[in-house]
Amino acid sequence: MKACLLRTPGRTDENPLEFTDCPEPDPRYGELLVRVQVCGVCRTDLHVIEGELPPKKSPVIPGHQVVGIVEKTGEGSRRMAKGARVGIAWLHKTDGTCGYCRRGEENLCDTPLFTGYSVDGGYAEWIVAPESFVYPLPQGFPDEQAAPLLCAGIIGYRCLRMAQLERGAKLGFYGFGAAAHVAIQVAKYWGVEVFASTRDARHQSLAMELGAKWVGGTLDAPPEKLDAAIVFAPAGDIVPAALKALRKGGRLILGGIHMSDIPSFPYDLLYQERTIRSVANNTRRDGEEFLALAAEIPVRTHVQVYPLSEANRALNALKNDAIPGAAVLRVGSA
Numbered sequence: 001m002k003a004c005l006l007r008t009p010g011r012t013d014e015n016p017l018e019f020t021d022c023p024e025p026d027p028r029y030g031e032l033l034v035r036v037q038v039c040g041v042c043r044t045d046l047h048v049i050e051g052e053l054p055p056k057k058s059p060v061i062p063g064h065q066v067v068g069i070v071e072k073t074g075e076g077s078r079r080m081a082k083g084a085r086v087g088i089a090w091l092h093k094t095d096g097t098c099g100y101c102r103r104g105e106e107n108l109c110d111t112p113l114f115t116g117y118s119v120d121g122g123y124a125e126w127i128v129a130p131e132s133f134v135y136p137l138p139q140g141f142p143d144e145q146a147a148p149l150l151c152a153g154i155i156g157y158r159c160l161r162m163a164q165l166e167r168g169a170k171l172g173f174y175g176f177g178a179a180a181h182v183a184i185q186v187a188k189y190w191g192v193e194v195f196a197s198t199r200d201a202r203h204q205s206l207a208m209e210l211g212a213k214w215v216g217g218t219l220d221a222p223p224e225k226l227d228a229a230i231v232f233a234p235a236g237d238i239v240p241a242a243l244k245a246l247r248k249g250g251r252l253i254l255g256g257i258h259m260s261d262i263p264s265f266p267y268d269l270l271y272q273e274r275t276i277r278s279v280a281n282n283t284r285r286d287g288e289e290f291l292a293l294a295a296e297i298p299v300r301t302h303v304q305v306y307p308l309s310e311a312n313r314a315l316n317a318l319k320n321d322a323i324p325g326a327a328v329l330r331v332g333s334a
C-alpha cells in the first residue's frame with residue numbers, strides 16, 4: 001500500500017515524510033481493517049514529525065483523524081460490519097485495567113497506545129484498529145468534513161467541558177486553528193460568547209465569520225473579563241496573558257499535547273481562585289458525546305484538502321498558520 005512513512009523526525013520544510021510502499025496491515029483479534037478515505041492533519045502530527053514528542057515507534061505512519069470504510073473484521077469483532085463508515089481517533093487502545101481506566105479516566109491510562117504515534121496511523125491506504133476504539137460516524141458529514149471532528153473536534157469538546165461553561169458565559173480562545181474553529185460552533189450553540197486572540201489575519205477573519213464577539217492579536221487584552229479561556233496555540237508565553245484576562249475564579253484550560261515553557265509570572269495573576277488545567281487525550285465517551293452533538297448542531301468544518309502524497313506540504317502550511325480551518329489528506333477516491 002501507499003503510505004507516508006516517518007523514519008527520522010525532522011523539520012517539515014525538509015520533507016521528513018517519505019511517500020512510499022509499505023506492507024498492508026492485517027487485523028488481529030478484535031481489530032478491523034479499514035480502507036482509509038481521508039485523514040485529517042493535526043498539530044500533534046506536527047509535534048510527532050518534528051520530534052517535539054519523543055518517538056514511540058520508528059519508522060511510523062502518522063495520522064489520527066481517519067475516516068474510512070471497514071473492509072475486513074478480525075476474529076472476535078462483531079460491532080461493525082463490512083462496508084460501515086467509521087472514524088479512528090488518537091486513542092488507539094488502553095489497557096482497561098489500570099486505576100485510571102477503572103475510574104473512567106481512560107484518557108489518563110498508564111499504558112495507552114496512540115494512533116499514528118505508538119502504532120501506525122492514517123497517512124496510508126489501510127489501517128487496523130481495535131473495534132472497541134472505532135467510532136461509527138453520523139450521516140450528514142462528507143468524509144473531508146468529518147475528519148477534523150475526530151481530534152480537533154473531540155479535544156476541543158473536552159476543553160469546553162473542562163471550562164464548565166454556563167449560558168451567557170464569556171470564553172476566550174488563544175489560537176484559532178482547527179480545534180477552535182469547531183469549538184466556537186459548539187460554544188455558540190450553548191449560548192456562550194467567544195473572544196478570539198490569534199496572530200494570523202486569516203485565522204482572525206475565520207473567527208469573525210464564525211461569530212466571535214471580539215477578535216484580537218494573541219497578547220491583546222479582551223475588552224471584558226473572561227469566565228474561562230482555552231489555549232490551543234503551543235506557546236507558553238500566552239499563559240500569563242490569558243490569566244490576566246480571567247475574572248476571579250476563572251478557569252484556564254490548556255488544550256495542547258506540547259507547549260513551549262511557561263514563563264514565570266506574579267502569583268497575583270493566579271490568586272483569587274483562578275485555575276490552570278491541561279487536557280490530555282480524551283475518553284471514548286467524549287468522542288461519542290461530541291460526534292452526536294456535532295451532528296445535532298450541525299458543525300460545519302472548513303477544510304483544505306491535499307493528496308496523501310503532499311502530506312509534507314500540508315504540514316508545512318499548518319506550521320505556518322496558512323490553513324484557515326483544518327487540513328485533510330485525501331487517500332481513497334472521492
Ligand SMILES: [Zn+2]
Nearest residue numbers: 098101109110
Ligand atoms: Zn489504563
Ligand SMILES: [Zn+2]
Nearest residue numbers: 042044151152
Ligand atoms: Zn490530534
